[in-house]
Amino acid sequence: MLWLWILSAVVLLIALTLWTRTGVWLAFEGKDLRLDVRFGLLRMRVLPAKLRRARAERPPKEKKPKSTGKPKEPEGESAKPRLSFTLEDGKDALRTLLPPLGRVLKRLGRGIRVKPLRLSLVLGGQEDPAASAQLYGELQAAVWGGMPFLERLLDIRDPSIHMDVDFGAGETAVKGEVGVTLRVGTLLAAGFGIAIPALGWFLRWRKRCKTRPPKPEKKSKRPESPPPEEPPMENPAA
Secondary structure (H helix, E strand, O other): OHHHHHHHHHHHHHHHHHHOEEEEEEEEEOOEEEEEEEEOOEEEEEEOHHHHHHHHHOOOOOOOOOOOOOOOOOOOOOOOOOOOOOHHHHHHHHHHHHHHHHHHHHHHHHHOEEEEEEEEEEEEOOOOHHHHHHHHHHHHHHHHHHHHHHHHHOEEOOOEEEEEEEOOOOOOEEEEEEEEEEEHHHHHHHHHHHHHHHHHHHHHHHHHHHHOOOOOOOOOOOOOOOOOOOOOOOOOOO
């Protein structure tokens, strides 16, 4: 009976892990930037503290001397076959990877949740009011023309986007907060959906590279040196 309880606990733990949402949270205001990575209720700060600490503790890189000679390639039967990518390989990759990639993108699109989505953009129009007003109209058309498409593709909850023009300000002010998450199970399913066809194509490509005849080596044509000039013969009569 104990093994049944252990098995149930393991199954429940796996189900909770696959159901947990993971993603990133980004907040910015002017030049200030904050980036967190989230897994369920856990949050880990990535920027800016760790980046500054890593840059401060990074030792200076030593400059390696540049080698002028080319590495020698093995000759004979022990030499490894050259891996070459041709146009036919590219076509085969497209035929193999495009259908599963489309299915993966559709699955990811349905599973991606954008929450929160708060953006505020105030254009500074002091220098050129006409150009700022024109840019404001173009941004309005782009945002409100593209948001319905994004809302059909992704799960965007309670978006808040504010745009305005301040003709008395010289600089543009921007701030916002964006969070993007998806379930671990959806991410793993999408990864396996593209990894298995990609692995099959890679194995076929390696097999084709082994059976291809080696390319003929190009012989370097050295310019022939002119024959040495003979010294002028002395005139015995002189």
